[in-house]
Amino acid sequence: MTQLAQQQCEACRADAPKVSDAELAELMTQIPDWTPLARDGVLQLEREFKFKNFKLAWAFANQVAELAESEFHHPAILLEWGKVTITWWTHAIGGLHRNDFIMAARTDGLLEP
């Protein structure tokens, strides 16, 4: 199967399917550093990224914002001193779409090798 990090988002419609439990389990194997969690009944993917200072965290947050705009699929970005928390979910369906897993994998790809 093509790696998530090499994929692009598909246009997401309100009637797009949420990932099933089985798909979730399979997709999570490719993004092991992320945590699936439910907030107000909405399933989301979340990860904290740690940095040496605010400036480095800010630069990473900007990279994620650029990636999001390039795919027109947008996360929640919490920027703090030395830390960025990224949360992906699909607003249009109120849960997780394959796009969210693609974007989580591509977010990981922004980290320095």
Ligand SMILES: C[C@H](O)[C@H](O)[C@H]1CNC2=NC(N)=NC(=O)C2=N1
């Ligand atoms: C109008 C609507 O917000 C847009 O179609 C896009 C923008 N970015 C988006 N981002 C995310 N995460 N979910 C969406 O449903 C979504 N929709």
